[in-house]
Structure formats: C-alpha cells, structure tokens
Amino acid sequence: MTAQTVSSPPPGSSPAGPSLSPSRAADFKTCPLLFRFRTIDKLPEQPTADQARGTLVHAVLERLFDLPAAARTPAAAATLVEPAWQALLEAEPRLAEIFTAAATRPAVTDQAALIAEADAGGPGTPQLATFLASASALLEGYFAVEDPQRLEPAEREALVSTLVDDELLIRGYIDRLDVSPAGDLRVVDYKTGGAPREAFEGRALFQLKFYALVLWRTRGVVPRVLRLLYLKDAEVCDYSPDAEELERFERTLVALSQAIELAKRNQDFRPKPSRLCGWCSHQALCPEFGGTPPPFPTGEVVRIDLTPADDDRLG
Numbered sequence: 001m002t003a004q005t006v007s008s009p010p011p012g013s014s015p016a017g018p019s020l021s022p023s024r025a026a027d028f029k030t031c032p033l034l035f036r037f038r039t040i041d042k043l044p045e046q047p048t049a050d051q052a053r054g055t056l057v058h059a060v061l062e063r064l065f066d067l068p069a070a071a072r073t074p075a076a077a078a079t080l081v082e083p084a085w086q087a088l089l090e091a092e093p094r095l096a097e098i099f100t101a102a103a104t105r106p107a108v109t110d111q112a113a114l115i116a117e118a119d120a121g122g123p124g125t126p127q128l129a130t131f132l133a134s135a136s137a138l139l140e141g142y143f144a145v146e147d148p149q150r151l152e153p154a155e156r157e158a159l160v161s162t163l164v165d166d167e168l169l170i171r172g173y174i175d176r177l178d179v180s181p182a183g184d185l186r187v188v189d190y191k192t193g194g195a196p197r198e199a200f201e202g203r204a205l206f207q208l209k210f211y212a213l214v215l216w217r218t219r220g221v222v223p224r225v226l227r228l229l230y231l232k233d234a235e236v237c238d239y240s241p242d243a244e245e246l247e248r249f250e251r252t253l254v255a256l257s258q259a260i261e262l263a264k265r266n267q268d269f270r271p272k273p274s275r276l277c278g279w280c281s282h283q284a285l286c287p288e289f290g291g292t293p294p295p296f297p298t299g300e301v302v303r304i305d306l307t308p309a310d311d312d313r314l315g
C-alpha cells in the first residue's frame, strides 16, 4: 500500500467541520435518503459480489506495480489474485458472505451470473474458484487497455484532501496518479462494475472532477487527463478538465455541502427514486417502497468515514 496524504489533515483524522468524499457527495445527489441511511444512520450493507470483486481487482492492480516493470505480466497479475483475496478476507471477514448472498441478488453482470451459477452447485471451493476467475477476467481487460510495464505511477491508492471555502474538507482516494516528466498529471480510476455504463458514467466523472479539484488546489496544476479504465469492457474514457470548470465544480460542492448541513438541521432527507433504486440495499426502509425510516439519530456527530473501499463503491 502506498497511501499518501497530499495535504493535511492526516489520514484517519476526524474533520471538525463539514467534509465530503466523492461517494458521499454522489449519494446525496443521487438520493438524500440514501445519504442519510449510509452516513447518518450508518445502516450496514451486505457486501455484493460486484463490490468484493472490485475491491479485489483494485488490490491486485495496486500490488502489480510493486513488481519490477518487466515482471508486470498477465500471469504475474493472476498469481496475485488469491493472496490478495485472502488478505482482504482477513481484514474484512464479512466479504465471505458474498458466497451465500449472491444467489439471492439480481444478476446484473455476466460475472454476477457466473457466481449465482456457482452458488447453485453448492458451497465450497467451486464458488471461490469461479469468483477468483471472474476477477482474473477483469484483469485481462486491464491488460487489454494498458501495458503496466511501460508505466511508473507516481502514487497509488493515494488519499488526497484539501479545504475549500475555508471550511469544507474534501477528500478521497485516487486509484493511481501518473506524472509525466513535464509535470503533467493524469488521474486514473479503475471501473470494475458490470452495471449499465450510462447509469454510472455521471457519477464516475463527478468522482474524477472531485480528485482533479483537490490536486489543482494542493499542487496548483489542473490535471491534464482524467482517465476511466472500464475493465469489463476493456475501454478507456479520457476527459480533460479546465480551471474554469473546476471552479464551477468547487462552487457546486460548497452548495452541496450547504444543502447537506441544512438537511441535517431540519432532519429532512427525502427519497429520490431513480433507476439506481435497483442497487439500493435499503428499499425495505424507504417510503417509496412502502417502508418507514428509523427515528432520526439525535446528538450524534456525523462523520464521513473514508477508506479506499469507500471510493471504490463507485467503481
């Protein structure tokens, strides 16, 4: 792991004022009630096979760059998959639940269908083997769009943060930051999800602009390229922001933070149904689906818990 902090405060610290991560900001934009369930009620969510696979693939790609350039081959990446999965399981044993939960979830991707199929055969090694094989298939997608032997990332899984508008802390984890000899920055984000692209493209770009804003404010350089690598489809999507756009984006984030603070004061987080409800874990508590939210927690400090996996939720 090469997590680095681009600016204060240090990783793991609790911000005193309002703070935003890309995933939480996107939650509020998507549905204020979803934001409340995740950030204020802190309702647990069962890990999905898609999320676990995404976390695993991110871990493998992070470790791949620990190898000497000449050793970064598809075969080497494949050998990293199982040890990386064991390390993730040790850190988060609940991930093992995907092998019992997958069969009850809608199969939204080819890989998810693969896992559901494995579940039908019963518990045990075949499930795990199928899951690990589906992660390896995503890694093949990575090698189809990039040659890691020709890259030396400046940073990986880097925690970046800055204050905007004197009080709003914005921070998030960047999958990879490449810096050219001329000093140009390229922010790279791996997308591993199999959900329909159009449903998540806006969220992905929002996430990358978020990182671009932090880098611009902390380094004084607007990243030249924001790159999305869609591993399932083996596709690259590049976007080049400019300073004016990031200034507008900064104002958007400040307004978003103010809207969140107002909603907290009024304890008013409304549901905003969309096609993304299909991926929501909290339908049973949502009025749009006949549910009733729990009583609003009172007297609690609302913090934005942030880990690399938190941002990967978008992936």
Ligand code: SF4
Binding pocket: 031, 033, 034, 271, 272, 273, 274, 276, 277, 280, 281, 282, 283, 286, 287, 288, 289
């Ligand atoms: S089901 Fe839809 S409307 Fe309800 S909380 Fe989830 S995302 Fe929001």
